[in-house]
Amino acid sequence: MSFSLTLTLNGAQRDIVLDDPRVTLLDLLRDRIGLPGTKKGCDRGQCGACTVLLNGKRVNACLALAVTLDGAEITTIEGLADGDTLHPVQDAFIEADGFQCGYCTPGQIMSAVGLIAEGRAGDDPERIREGMSGNICRCAAYHGITKAVQEATRRMDAATKGDAA
Amino acid sequence: MRYHSPSTFEDAARIAAAAQGVTRFLAGGTDVLVQLRSGHVLPDDLIDLKKIPGTYDIAQTEDGGWRIGIAVPGAALGAHAGLCKDWPGVVEGMELVGSTQVQGRATLAGNLCNGSPAADSVPGLVAAGATVEITGPEGTRSLPVAEVPVGPGKTALTAGEVISAIVLPPRGDKAGDAYLRFIPRTEMDIAVVGAAVSLRLDGDTIAEARVALGAVAPTVLLVAEAAEAIVGTTLDDSAMDALAAAASAACNPIDDKRGTAAFRIEVAGVMAKRAARIAYDRAKGASA
Ligand SMILES: Cc1cc2nc3c(=O)[nH]c(=O)nc-3n(C[C@H](O)[C@H](O)[C@H](O)COP(=O)(O)OP(=O)(O)OC[C@H]3O[C@@H](n4cnc5c(N)ncnc54)[C@H](O)[C@@H]3O)c2cc1C
Ligand code: FES
Ligand code: FES
Numbered sequence: 001m002s003f004s005l006t007l008t009l010n011g012a013q014r015d016i017v018l019d020d021p022r023v024t025l026l027d028l029l030r031d032r033i034g035l036p037g038t039k040k041g042c043d044r045g046q047c048g049a050c051t052v053l054l055n056g057k058r059v060n061a062c063l064a065l066a067v068t069l070d071g072a073e074i075t076t077i078e079g080l081a082d083g084d085t086l087h088p089v090q091d092a093f094i095e096a097d098g099f100q101c102g103y104c105t106p107g108q109i110m111s112a113v114g115l116i117a118e119g120r121a122g123d124d125p126e127r128i129r130e131g132m133s134g135n136i137c138r139c140a141a142y143h144g145i146t147k148a149v150q151e152a153t154r155r156m157d158a159a160t161k162g163d164a165a
Numbered sequence: 166m167r168y169h170s171p172s173t174f175e176d177a178a179r180i181a182a183a184a185q186g187v188t189r190f191l192a193g194g195t196d197v198l199v200q201l202r203s204g205h206v207l208p209d210d211l212i213d214l215k216k217i218p219g220t221y222d223i224a225q226t227e228d229g230g231w232r233i234g235i236a237v238p239g240a241a242l243g244a245h246a247g248l249c250k251d252w253p254g255v256v257e258g259m260e261l262v263g264s265t266q267v268q269g270r271a272t273l274a275g276n277l278c279n280g281s282p283a284a285d286s287v288p289g290l291v292a293a294g295a296t297v298e299i300t301g302p303e304g305t306r307s308l309p310v311a312e313v314p315v316g317p318g319k320t321a322l323t324a325g326e327v328i329s330a331i332v333l334p335p336r337g338d339k340a341g342d343a344y345l346r347f348i349p350r351t352e353m354d355i356a357v358v359g360a361a362v363s364l365r366l367d368g369d370t371i372a373e374a375r376v377a378l379g380a381v382a383p384t385v386l387l388v389a390e391a392a393e394a395i396v397g398t399t400l401d402d403s404a405m406d407a408l409a410a411a412a413s414a415a416c417n418p419i420d421d422k423r424g425t426a427a428f429r430i431e432v433a434g435v436m437a438k439r440a441a442r443i444a445y446d447r448a449k450g451a452s453a
Contacts, residue, residue, distance in 0.1 A: 001167075003168070021166055021168035022166055022201065024202075044199045044203065045195055045199055045263065045264075045266070045267055048264060048266060058265060058266050058269060059266050059270055060266045060267065060270075062198070062202070063193075063194055063195050063198045063199070063266075063270060064198070065168075065198065067168055068170070068194075068215060111265070111266070114265070118265075134264020134265055134266045134267065135264075
């Protein structure tokens, strides 16, 4: 039995046919669509390496079955930059040394984008750490990660205020 | 694995009743997917409930209670002002489940039906006196949340039965609830002990109370003796001591890597006291 679904992936519509209902969104992205930016750490919801935005909210791609997502809008790390211009969160991670090996980084960045959109943490480091606690960094680059999220939050705030003015 | 996405609970119940092998309902999938990927539970039939209309709704009932759809994720509970005002303890229990990413998917019904003795949203629901609406092959029925878990991983639902809504009673005046858990970390861990208290005041005196404990027995416990220890008091020190003693006495925990039985028994008393204090303060705040 095959299943067909349509996703809006990084702004573009994709028609997908699945031969197996057990395929997760993570495996769909990495193995079937060829977007390996989203990483697989634990494959069971614990590490956050697979974080993507699903209808604007952050979720673990390893915990969602692709077949259930017909009509959904998904943003992955590949969809953040605008051509050669990096997303402010990407810039901030580079400037603040928010990584070492980089394996957790796509998930950290997607999670940070989600957190900033939720507007719950502001630039308070304690609340940022709590809001980012679903993303584990084996290299323990947490200091830089927190600084990057703080800095990106400030810049994005300033940019929206600038736009409004 | 056969994947089904029925558009009514009656159809979901029919598919489940007719299924022969391992059957799972799919809400947020944060337990089902982990079990599937680890090879623990490989369903023959997976019945996705999220396509059923209304499952993402939170609605006030005619009597002033709340009806929560079974696909409503934890994050949506936390974002609902009315629910947070009436039942902060229920909401904070669900908000402890996993990370924000998990919160975007995980549901109350899934937490309840997964049947973990340490499920974080269940003590709050039990203390609140919540009920579930169940749709089955024989029609619908209602059951107190306290009676849903019957053992680790086991529920009172019979083959073909599915929870179609979670119902919270009207909160009323001068009332408050709270849930606390003990974990060795600050985030992303399984409760070693959980305690929920819901109470109502008459002046400064507790007129009604319900106390529920998690992770200290094969199922979440509703501890009548602990509630009796504080009803009729102003939560003075001796009432607090009696509450802690009754909570500890009700425990029947296991020893495991997260905590010894003796530790859990002791901590259950402490958590019950702290949760009672928060619930009491919330009730006073609500009456001010
Ligand atoms: C990283 C991580 C951290 C976690 N942390 C916690 C934690 O701190 N505390 C905690 O309590 N849990 C935790 N969990 C477990 C899990 O997230 C919760 O139990 C969650 O509430 C399950 O809800 P769900 O909607 O995802 O359920 P699902 O996985 O969709 O379903 C779970 C079970 O319930 C059944 N079910 C679902 N809906 C219904 C229904 N309407 N009627 C009948 N049966 C139904 C399914 O058949 C299945 O057996 C964690 C999980 C992960 C992956
Ligand atoms: S790979 Fe999904 S959370 Fe670890
Ligand atoms: S940078 Fe190596 S795991 Fe985070």
